[in-house]
Amino acid sequence: MRLKRILLSLTAFVLALSSALPAGAEAFTIPAANTHKAKPSWWPNGTPAGKYNVRDFAALNGELWCIYVNGESSGIAIKLINGKTFEAIKDININGISGGTFPLACIRRMGNQIVACNAVSNSLRVYRWKDKNSAPDVILSLDNFMALQGMGVWGDMNDGKLYFLKGVALNEGSTTLCIFTVKNGVVNSNPTVVNLPDAVKGSTRQYSITSTGDGNCWITTNSCYGICVKESDGSIVKQFTGKHLGAANGIGQKHFTFLDRKLAVSTNCCADVNNVATNNTATWTSPVMGLIDYTVGVGDNQTSVIPTWGSALSTLKQNTIATTGADYEISDNGNRLDVWGLDPIGGFYHAWYMHTSAPGIVQNFTATARWEGAGQKVDLTWAKDGNATSYKVFKNSDDLESATEVWSGSGTNCTLDLTLGTGLAHKYSIKGYNEGGESAQSAYASTFDAGFGAVNLEGTIDPNDTKKAKLSWNAPANGTLQGFEVIKRETKNGSDNSSVTTDTKIADLASDVTTYDYPNYTALVTTIENGITYNTSTRFLVRAKMAQTITTEKGEQTNEVLSNAVAPNVPNTPYFTSIVTYKGRRTVALTWEVSSTTNLKYYEVYRDGIKILSNYEGSSYIDAELPDGNYSYVVKAYYDEGGETVVKSSLPGEASITYSPDVTNYILDCIYDYPIMTQDEWTAAGSPADAVVAKGWFANAKTRVGPYGAPGDVYRQAQFYNGKWYIAQLTARTELVDGTNYIPNSYVGGDEAGTGANKEYKDGKWKGHIYSIGADEATIKTIGNAGDVVNGTYGLENQSIAVDGTGKFWHRVTNGGPLNSYNLYYRPIKYLKGNIELTYGGQDFYYYEEQGIAANGTQYYRTHYLAAGNYDNGNPYVLLSMNLSADVYRVDLNAAGTAMNNIKKFVAPYEGMTNPKTGEALHPKGTTENYSFPVPGRNGAFIQTVRSIGTWYVDPSGHYSLMYDATADITQSGGVAFTYNDEFFVLHPSTVRSNNPGYFRIDVAECGEGETAANVVPSKNNLIPCVGNKLEEVSQFVAGNSNCSWYGAEFSEADDCIYIYQYVPGVRFAKYRLYKRDAYPDVPVNINITTGYDDETNLSDITRFDCKITWQRPSKKPTDQDHSFGLPGADIVVNHYEVALKDQSGTVLNTWKVNDVADVSNVFTIDYNQNADGEFFINADMYTAEIVPIYKRVNNGTLIRGGMSYEVDQNDYPAAIGEARAYIYSGDGAAAGTYRVDLDFDRATAANSNEPVSYFLVEYSTDGGATFNTLNKFNLLKQGEDYHYYPVEVPNGQIPEGQVPGNYKFGGSDTYKFGIDTPSEKGYALREKANPATDHKCVLYYYTTTNPSGYKYRITAVYASTNARIRKTASTNAENFNGGTTGISDATGYSLSVYPVPATTAVTVTSPEAIESVRIFSTAGAEVARVAGEKDYTQSVDVSTLAPGVYMLVVNEQAPLRIVKK
Helix, strand or coil: CHHHHHHHHHHHHHHHHHHHCCCCCCCCCCCHHHEEEECCCCCCCCCCHHHEEEEEEEEECCEEEEEEEECCHHHEEEEEEECCCCCEEEECCCCCCCCCCEEEEEEEEECCEEEEEEECEEEEEEEEECCCCCCCEEEEEEEEEEECECCEEEECCCEEEEEEEEECCCCCCEEEEEEEEEECCEECCCCEEEECCCCCCCCCCEEEEEECCCCEEEEEECCEEEEEEECCCCCEEEECCCCCCCCCCCCEEEEEEECCEEEEEEEEECCCCCCCCCCCCCCCCCEEEEEEECCCCCHHHCEECCCCCCCCCCCCCCCCCCCCEEEEEEECCCCEEEEEEEECCCEEEEEEEECCCCCCCCCCCEEEEEEECCEEEEEEECCCCCCCCEEEEEEECCCCCCEEEEEEECCCEEEEECCCCCCCCEEEEEEEEECCEECCCCCCEEECCCCCCCCCEEEEEECCEEEEEEEEECCCCCCCEEEEEEEEEEEEEECCCCEEEEEEEEEEECCCCCEEEECCCCCEEEEEECCEEEEEEEEEEEEEEEEEEEECCCCCEEEEEECCCECCCCCCCCEEEEEEECCECCCEEEEEECCCCCCEEEEEEEECCEEEEEEECCCEEEECCCCCEEEEEEEEEEEEECCEEEEEECCCEEEEECECCCCCCEEEEEEEEEEEECHHHHHHCCCCCCCEECCHHHCCCCCEECCCCCCCHHHCCEEEECCEEEEECCCCCCCCCCCCCEECHHHHCCCCCCCHHHHHHHCCCCCEEEEEEECCCCCHHHECCECEEEEEECHHHHCCEEECCCCCEEEEECCCCCCCHHHHHCCCCCEECCCEECCECCECHHHHHHHHHHHHCCCCCCCCCEEEEECCCCCEEEEEECCCCCEEEEEEECCCCCCEEEEEEEECCCCCCECCCCCCECCCCCCCCCEEEECCCCCCCEEEEECCCEEEEECCCCCEEEEECCHHHHCCECCEEEEECCEEEEEEECCCCCCCCCCEEEEEECCCCCCCCCCCCCCCCCEEEEEECCCCHHHCCCCCCCCECEEEEEEECCCCEEEEEEEECCCEEEEEEEEEHHHCCCCCEEEEEEEEECCCCCCCCEEEEEEEEEECCCCCCCCCCCCCCCCCCCCEEEEEEEEEEECCCCCEEEEEEEECCCCCCCCEEEEECECCCCCECCCCCEEEEEEEEEEEECCCCCEEECCCEEEEEECCCCCCCCCEEEEEEEECHHHCCCEEEEEEECCCCCCCCCCCCCEEEEEEECCCCCCCEECCCCEEEECCEECCCCCCCCHHHCCCCCEEECCCCCCCCCEECCEECCCCCCECCCHHHCCCCCCCCECEEEEECCCCCCCEEEEEEEECCCCCCCCEEEEEECEEEEEEEECHHHHHCCCCEEECCCECCEEEEECCCCCCEEEEEECCCCEEEEEECCCCCEEEEECCCCCCEEEEEEECCCCCEEEEEC
């Protein structure tokens, strides 16, 4: 037992000893090889020794500053020497230093400068050298200060101390310690004076002082080995004995710490460092340097860490000098120690120690494979280890069981050869070595073979040939290329969730060919086979064939490089990625992409040429309620390029609908859609009744928070429950920052005392609340003036809210602390309402934020939005989705919702997901404002959205099923899940922009075998687009910056429908109804656009297009024809019909409300062709008639919209004209210079156009057809005579310029709408003088004195001239013929005549000779009128002033002609 106690005591002592030592304080001994002593050649020699010596020295940067005494005081100098060789370097400048017995007696290192002082004088002088090249300056000068021989220093010239012992007389020794402070290079000349104990006082005047920096200092004199005293009162702390020190004679001593050891270098006379004697003070001979370790303590615990020197440098007695010297330096990051000792007449001792240990594990060891020529090298690099002097690299076997040395050296990198295509990784390890041993093995560095480099394929469409795909690619950067293969990849996806991909090689190309054109390319083909719709998409790849075989990072051996797959497209032009129909359903699901959305404004979608979507921001759409038939779709993308709008159109995509009554189709009906408007916006819009005005407590509903905020900031989250919206209010503050339109971020700021801005906050003026408001169409418009305060909390704690299925609610509570935006706004959730503290794994979410914020950024692990649900037992849970993370936590609460029972973490499996455009891996952290919402009735299941990554269904156990990954489906968070009609539905936002104004889509999960609405797992493979909302253009406005929109779903048993409620922060409140189509059947509609005429009997001219819309009452089934559905007496009756007519752009032209008629045979008819201004507005575009039957539920009077049906029609007519000919005649003799042109043309054949023509315009060109002018004077022929009759009376009897009447008879056997075109009214210009055998009948002729042989003549048929909307023209150029030269009478062809007879206002006179005069006589022979001739062959004569009767007209005294005046 006694032995055991002894052992225990020894163990306790050792433990106590080890615990008292600093960490890492390992003892060391300087090797003998690291010692050196010498007397250099420059040493002063002479006698007596007191006048020829080195009195003191100081070490700085490996060099020694030595006070050199060579005779009298005038021989004192400072010599700078090398600290290792002791060879002289230079003499230091001591200009200005003189006087006294010892002008320089003591020298010390102070920081990186040198200070020295005089001694044995009644005046103290201290000098300072800034560096070895500078002159000294005096830093302390005191008279009447008995300076003994010595000095101590601490710190540097900016913050330091000078220590001196002050005596009464030169040989009486010290009495007090004087401490001078140094600040910023200035010495305070008023010292702190400390009385010394008797043990320090002595009869010698030499000393040295070392401050330990902790309020103590060591004093050494020739009468003590070293005493440590307190600087405050001089009391003794500890003191050396003579162990390992020899005699007390010798004042060279410095104390310091090295490697956590307390050391003192000391030079004493008669010293043997291994001598343990403590009393050897008899002599002044043989000074030797020692190094004492007193870490454990002084006295017997003093140890020597330096070997014996063997012999001293000198043995001459030195009592006349009575001083020695010592100093040290620590370098190499604290690992090297140099110590020096001074024998004033014998030379220097020098010893050094370099701390080394076995090298640590080599860090940052990496292996990188690279190509070099046709082979590969591996570059290995590592970080230099401070202790290692060399390294060895090993090649490890694949199983790591063996290693072979492959390189050794002292560098930090090497390059080795690689063997390619082994199918294995190349694995290496490394060790570091030094004299202390070797390191442990490093972590393995491994690499597979370097790749050949990527082949990047690009594909575009030839702008001149939209069927030609143009491919281009690059060659791999490395390896030996042998050639390329071009591959066509066709992926056939069926609406039955089948998918088959087929790769076909279409070309082998040489290694220098990097382009290929593929003809007849179609990106997407839609086919229907056995009722299944298939979308076959075509993409291209290029395979590079290589000469080498390499091992990839997946461990696969390959000798090829496969490019990315591309679907060529015109840059920025939209292209369909899928067009899907579903068996039996009346919907087409469209998705499309563009190569870039930069500067994209919006999309338009066209079905069969008719615009069905305007200003659309999504990239998918569900076209619903489609009748059976084939459809063609086009998407147009609108871009803003430098202020100009540029439109890009997709290629058409096809779809086919075949409805089956066995499949339930659904209708989404908008009940109300109220924009949120400020008071100013509402007033400017004319105070619309259907709007939510931001007023009262809701006044800041569209106010931004901070300069980068957006409308809706103050009310970012709402939850729907039991007919009400529960809305979280961030702050009640409405005051804006001066000159801005936003509330300051500092609305939660201010001082903690609650004054200034913060006082407003703490007094409750800006206190946020949670409000509830009824969601029905009447109550929601009263928001701001109505609504209940559910809870009042402070500020950003109210940004989020969760409500479960029983009405319990929670909001987030952040950590306490200063009310600044960082602590509250960007931080994770700390508590749930009621101080429910949230922890996971024993840590709160602030801990996890700190772990990941550096890598992921501000807002990491912040929770923007909450959601709550209930387990089957009724207990609630809250879902917390984390920002910049795929993590979501389900917090299980007790039944009361007041305490946390459990918390479970879920992580979305994003690994392996890629960007569908680029193929690149998706960023694992996603973005901010992620959200998860519960699936009711599924015991903890939920749907999680990690924005920009994907949306998953998560079952109660945590199994994930991917639902959505298309851009439009994952850009915004939000949604709701519900069951209706024994089917499971998911509603989610649909947009390519986070600031979605309110677009959403509802999908139905198709049940597989054995599945029901209660257990079907919604996934990408079974979700069928059902319906989507479509915002009218007038209600589309700029959305706020909320990246989530809020929805509620509520079943109405009375109306057998789902009511859907929507809140988009800062944008809108809306309510929709989802119901079964077959409960409220649609009504087929007919539209017929026809041509209208001025005279419906004769059809003489087109004036308009007419529209007729007809329909009959609904049938019980689509195939019924009894039209008896919804008659009075049924539970559901037809109330009325809403009919709309839309143009090709989707604009509503007119609407009608038509009451039902309870007659199964009644045909409802709407005739429409004029707008409100009385204009015939219908043109050749397509028009759509839409009809919606409005039903009424008899039990409660609710009106419900039935299924919408539509039909499209358009009307047009062809414009055409027959051939034309021009015959040109020239006169001779007296008629020389006169020309006649006969123009003949024909109406178009009935096969080309059987519509009436308004008129034919006659034009001529004198410049070869560049420009045309109207022929405004000609003679129109009718049955061989000049035309005397025209349907409209024209002044002077002239027809309109250049116009031939449209009802002119051209002859021929065709039958037109207006009848036959006979008998022909064409005739000969020469009439009775014509020779039918050689002359040509024509429609008109005219005379001219300008040669028309170079003219061109154009005839234009003008249709519907009175209606610019449907007006058309068709033109033909006449072929010119030379008619020859004839006499004047032939050229003119005029006979003496007058017409019309009878006349009312004027007659036309023709003459075979130029008309000189015209006279009119009464039957009595009296001249009643005379008119001067115009020297032409035809002339109009006014007879309007004549009285009615018969007159005779005489031309140039020719035979009189009879006329009759009416």
